[in-house]
Amino acid sequence: xxxxxxxxxxxxxxxxxxxxxxxxxxxxxxxxxxxxxxxxxxxxxxxxxxxxxxxxxxxxxxxxxxxxxxxxxxxxxxxx
Amino acid sequence: xxxxxxxxxxxxxxxxxxxxxxxxxxxxxxxxxxxxxxxxxxxxxxxxxxxxxxxxxxxxxxxxxxxxxxxxxxxxxxxxxxxxxxxxxxxxxxxxxxxxxxxxxxxxxxxxxxxxxxxxxxxxxxxxxxxxxxxxxxxxxxxxxxxxxxxxxxxxxxxxxxxxxxxxxxxxxxxxxxxxxxxxxxxxxxxxxxxxxxxxxxxxxxxxxxxxxxxxxxxxxxxxxxxxxxxxxxxxxxxxxxxxxxxxxxxxxxxxxxxxxxxxxxxxxxxxxxxxxxxxxxxxxx
Numbered sequence: 105x106x107x108x109x110x111x112x113x114x115x116x117x118x119x120x121x122x123x124x125x126x127x128x129x130x131x132x133x134x135x136x137x138x139x140x141x142x143x144x145x146x147x148x149x150x151x152x153x154x155x156x157x158x159x160x161x162x163x164x165x166x167x168x169x170x171x172x173x174x175x176x177x178x179x180x181x182x183x184x
Numbered sequence: 185x186x187x188x189x190x191x192x193x194x195x196x197x198x199x200x201x202x203x204x205x206x207x208x209x210x211x212x213x214x215x216x217x218x219x220x221x222x223x224x225x226x227x228x229x230x231x232x233x234x235x236x237x238x239x240x241x242x243x244x245x246x247x248x249x250x251x252x253x254x255x256x257x258x259x260x261x262x263x264x265x266x267x268x269x270x271x272x273x274x275x276x277x278x279x280x281x282x283x284x285x286x287x288x289x290x291x292x293x294x295x296x297x298x299x300x301x302x303x304x305x306x307x308x309x310x311x312x313x314x315x316x317x318x319x320x321x322x323x324x325x326x327x328x329x330x331x332x333x334x335x336x337x338x339x340x341x342x343x344x345x346x347x348x349x350x351x352x353x354x355x356x357x358x359x360x361x362x363x364x365x366x367x368x369x370x371x372x373x374x375x376x377x378x379x380x381x382x383x384x385x386x387x388x389x390x391x392x393x394x395x396x397x398x399x400x401x402x403x404x405x406x407x408x409x410x411x412x413x414x415x416x417x418x419x420x421x422x423x424x425x426x427x428x429x430x431x432x433x434x435x436x437x438x439x440x441x442x443x444x445x446x447x448x449x450x451x452x453x454x455x456x457x458x459x460x461x462x463x464x465x466x467x468x469x470x
Binding site: 145146148149151152155156161163164165 | 343386
C-alpha cells in the first residue's frame with residue numbers, strides 16, 4: 105500500500121532541509137542515498153531524524169531493499 | 185587526531201583547565217576532581233592497538249591520580265566510537281596468515297588482545313569513582329562495550345547503538361554481552377545481537393540503557409554537569425555503591441572471550457573481514 109502523499113512530501117521536505125538539497129530535486133522515486141549523497145553514518149543519523157519527526161521506531165531490518173523515498177515513506181506509514 | 189588539544193564542551197570558557205594526558209587517540213583535561221577524556225581518532229574512534237595502549241595509559245594515570253568522576257566524550261562529529269578497528273584486524277590477520285602463520289596462532293594473538301582490552305574494560309567498570317559516557321552519533325560494537333563499562337550514559341538524539349558483530353560471524357568480545365544483560369535485559373541483548381539492528385536514543389532511554397537523553401550536541405555538557413554532581417558525594421559511598429550495583433561477571437566475561445576466539449577461526453569470519461575492509465557500500469550497517 106503506497107504511503108499517503110502528505111507523508112511522502114513531509115519526508116522529502118525533511119530530507120531537503122537537513123541535507124541542504126533543493127526540494128525540487130528530490131522526487132518520491134529517486135534513490136534516497138544517491139540523491140542525498142550521504143554516507144553510512146549519515147544514513148543512521150537520517151534514521152534517528154525520521155524516528156523523531158514521525159514519532160515511530162524504524163528497525164534497520166525494515167529497510168532492507170528500500171532505496172526510494174516512496175519506499176521509505178511506506179515503511180514509516182506502517183510504523184507511525 | 186587534532187594537533188591542538190581543545191577543551192571539551194562545557195569547558196570552553198575555562199582557560200585554566202590543564203591537559204593532563206595527551207595521547208595519539210585521546211586526551212584528558214582535569215578540572216579539580218573531574219576528568220574529561222576526549223577520544224579523537226579518524227574516522228570514527230575505532231579502537232585498535234594504539235587506542236588500546238592509550239586507554240591503558242589513561243588507566244595508569246587514574247590509578248595514580250584518581251578523579252572523583254570521569255567523563256568519556258568524543259571529538260568526532262558523527263561518532264562516540266564505531267568499535268573495533270576491523271580494517272586493522274583484517275590487515276593483521278592477512279599479514280599473519282600471509283607470512284606462514286597458522287590460524288591457531290592467530291587465535292592466540294586475538295586472545296592476548298582480548299585479555300588486554302578486558303583488563304581496560306574491567307578496570308573502568310570497577311573504578312572506585314563515577315564514570316560517565318557522553319554519546320553522540322554511532323556507538324557500536326567495541327564502542328558500545330566501552331560505554332557499557334561506564335556507570336552512566338548520557339546520549340543526544342543522534343546516538344545510535346548496535347552490536348553488528350554477527351554480520352561478521354562473531355559475537356561481541358569485549359564484555360558487551362555480559363554487561364548489556366546486566367545493565368538492561370537478556371531480551372534486549374538478543375534483539376540487538378540476532379537482528380543487528382540499531383537503537384536510537386529515545387528507545388535506549390525507555391529500556392534503561394541510557395540515563396539522560398539530551399538535545400543534539402548537549403551530551404558532553406550534561407555529562408560534565410552530572411560529573412560535578414556525583415563528585416560532591418563521599419568517595420567511599422560512591423565506591424560502595426558501585427560494589428553493590430556493578431558485580432563483575434567473571435564467568436560470563438570469560439565465556440564471551442572463549443566464544444569469540446572459537447568463532448574467529450571460522451573461514452567465514454576472514455571472508456567477512458575482507459568484505460568489510462574493501463567495502464564501498466554506503467549502508468554497511470543496514
